[in-house]
Amino acid sequence: xxxxxxxxxxxxxxxxxxxxxxxxxxxxxxxxxxxxxxxxxxxxxxxxxxxxxxxxxxxxxxxxxxxxxxxxxxxxxxxxxxxxxxxxxxxxxxxxxxxxxxxxxxxxxxxxxxxxxxxxxxxxxxxxxxxxxxxxxxxxxxxxxxxxxxxxxxxxxxxxxxxxxxxxxxxxxxxxxxxxxxxxxxxxxxxxxxxxxxxxxxxxxxxxxxxxxxxxxxxxxxxxxxxxxxxxxxxxxxxxxxxxxxxxxxxxxxxxxxxxxxxxxxxxxxxxxxxxxxxxxxxxxxxxxxxxxxxxxxx
Numbered sequence: 461x462x463x464x465x466x467x468x469x470x471x472x473x474x475x476x477x478x479x480x481x482x483x484x485x486x487x488x489x490x491x492x493x494x495x496x497x498x499x500x501x502x503x504x505x506x507x508x509x510x511x512x513x514x515x516x517x518x519x520x521x522x523x524x525x526x527x528x529x530x531x532x533x534x535x536x537x538x539x540x541x542x543x544x545x546x547x548x549x550x551x552x553x554x555x556x557x558x559x560x561x562x563x564x565x566x567x568x569x570x571x572x573x574x575x576x577x578x579x580x581x582x583x584x585x586x587x588x589x590x591x592x593x594x595x596x597x598x599x600x601x602x603x604x605x606x607x608x609x610x611x612x613x614x615x616x617x618x619x620x621x622x623x624x625x626x627x628x629x630x631x632x633x634x635x636x637x638x639x640x641x642x643x644x645x646x647x648x649x650x651x652x653x654x655x656x657x658x659x660x661x662x663x664x665x666x667x668x669x670x671x672x673x674x675x676x677x678x679x680x681x682x683x684x685x686x687x688x689x690x691x692x693x694x695x696x697x698x699x700x701x702x703x704x705x706x707x708x709x710x711x712x713x714x715x716x717x718x719x720x721x722x723x724x725x726x727x728x729x730x731x732x733x734x735x736x737x738x739x740x741x742x743x744x745x746x747x748x749x750x751x752x753x754x755x756x757x758x759x
Contacts (some may be wrong), residue, residue, distance in 0.1 A: 462690065469496050469497060469498070470496060470497045470532070471494055471495075471496055471497075471532075471533075472495050472496060472531065472532060472640045472671045473493070473494060473495040473518070473529070473530070473531060473548075473640055473671065474494050474499050474529075474530040474531075474533075475491065475492060475493045475494070475514075475517075475518060475528075475529045475530075475742070476527055476528055476529075477490050477491075477492065477526055477527035477528070478490070478493075478514065478517050478518075478524050478526070478527035478528075478529065478587065479491075479524060479525050479526035479527055480492045480510075480514070480516075480525055481494065481521055481525040482526055486694075486695055487510045487513045487695050488510040488513050488514050488517065488524075488695045489695045489696050490526075490527070490696065491510075491514055491527075491692070491695075491696070491697050492697065493514075493673075493690055493697070493700075495640060495671045495672075495673050496671060497639070497669060497671050498666060498669060498671065499666070499671050499672075499687050499688070500662065500663075500666050500671075500672045500673075500685055500686045500687050501671075501672070501673050501674070501686060501687065501688050501689070501690065502673075502674055502675075502676065502682040502683075502685065502686035502688070502690070503515075503673060503674065503675045503689075503690050503692065504675070504676065504677070504679070504682055504688040504689060504690075504691055504692070504706075505692035505693055505698075505715070506693065506715055506716055507693055508694070509692040509693055509694060510692050510694070510695040511675045511692055512553060512644060512675065513695075514692065515550065515642055515644055515675065517529065518536075518548070518549060518642065519540055519542075519543050519544075519550050519642065520536065520537065520538055520539050520540035520541075520542065520543040520671075521540050523538045528604060531543075531546050531547055531640065532547070532638075532639070533547055534546070544636050544638075547637075547638050547639040547640060548638055548639070548640045548641075548642065548757060549570075549633035549634065549636045549638035549640075549641050549642070550633060550641070550642035550643070551626075551629045551630055551633055551641075551642070551643050551644055551646060552629070552644055553644045553645045553648065553675075555625050555626065555629055556629070557617040557618075557625060557628060557629060557632075558617060559616070559617055559618035560616060560618065561616070561617060561722055562613065562614050562615060562616060562617065563604065563609055563612050563613050563614070563615050563616075563617055563620065563628055564597070564600055564601070564604065564613040564614065566628055566631075566632050566638075567600040567603055567604060567619050567628070567631050567632050567635050568596055568597065568600050569632065569635075570631075570632035570633060570634070570635030570636050571599065571600060571635045571636070572597045573580075585679050598614065599635070600631075601613065601699050603631045603634050603635055604631055606631070606634075606664070607627040607628070607630060607631045607661060608627065608657075609624060609628060609631065612624070622649060622650070622654075623651075623654035623658075625712060626646060626647075626650070626654075626658065627658075627661065630643070630646070630661065630665075634665070634670075638670060639670060639671065640670070640671045640672075640673065641665060641668075641670055641671070641672050641673075642661050642672075642673045642674075643649045643662070643672065643673070643674040643675070643676075644674075644675050645675055645676055646658055646662070646674065646676065647676060647681055648656055648677070651737070655678065655681055658681075658740055659681060659684060659685055662674070663685070668703065674686070678730075682703075683703040683706075683707065686703065686749065687702070688700060688701065689701065689702070689703060690710075691706060691712050691724055693711075693715040693716070694745070697714065698711055698715065699711065699712060
């Protein structure tokens, strides 16, 4: 597997003061987070903590109300396809594959930001087009081999078992040759064997020089996997550090047990924020560029 050469330790993602409001409700408040090359960072927190909203701010699905997000020193554009072209790829909490496409075709969709052939090349289908097409297919097959799905390249994605659909979504994200991969609950619904395979895959991705930021509710998975872990509680970053630091913080334990900490919003405010987030997510799915199933199409 090939990717651009990244110096280990270089700051890849730098999010500063990211705030996201829906009307008068604040879902994410003043969150700072950095991710360096060759690093796996976890983002955890109770349900409704704002984790996926923060991801959406990083990837151009939402425009932060305040703050900025930089990738390798450059402020990211507020369009998801431009964020992908810049070098950030992601998976989703709910799998978003093209069900009636083959496994190989799904990965080829992810290649579109890295192909150079334009409209007329596609129409005329000259030597340059065929060469680019062959290169894309070869690269897609390399990625399927990497995630263990090469022998199912011609299968329809809808016929894959759940765990393999997760792998395919990761392969499609990697097809854009990212420097940073964002994984939103990659082990949700998996059995222990599938979870372990996903852990090994994420380590392999990191070993290729790709930085990884992952949301997950499986604490054992997160603490085994990550170099650093940040905890969001009710939209704010409560603590950040290595696994031992986070696990030993009484505020984190209290947050997961539902116990309030100083200045914490009440249950009513949390419920209002969750409802606003859900409404915004529905509006995003219904926007132009989505298919009839309400799933965002890759651009």
